[in-house]
Amino acid sequence: MCCRCTQVLKSAPISVPCSSRHILCQTCCVEMRAMKEYTCPQCDEEFDIEDDWVPVVDETRK
Numbered sequence: 001m002c003c004r005c006t007q008v009l010k011s012a013p014i015s016v017p018c019s020s021r022h023i024l025c026q027t028c029c030v031e032m033r034a035m036k037e038y039t040c041p042q043c044d045e046e047f048d049i050e051d052d053w054v055p056v057v058d059e060t061r062k
């Protein structure tokens with residue numbers, strides 16, 4: 001579940017670079033980056049490295 005819009009993830013989850021690596025859906029990731037909103041919606045932790053938004057890779061599909 002996405003920690004910003006609380007919708008069940010329909011696409012690949014994105015983990016934000018907060019210390020708890022909270023999960024966002026792709027829509028929220030795009031929206032937050034577009035609005036330069038670099039604060040984790042879940043823990044309120046700020047981050048500023050845009051490149052560190054990591055798609056959570058499904059290891060079983062490699």
Ligand SMILES: [Zn+2]
Binds near residue numbers: 005006
């Ligand atoms: Zn979302």
Ligand SMILES: [Zn+2]
Binds near residue numbers: 019022042
């Ligand atoms: Zn967080």
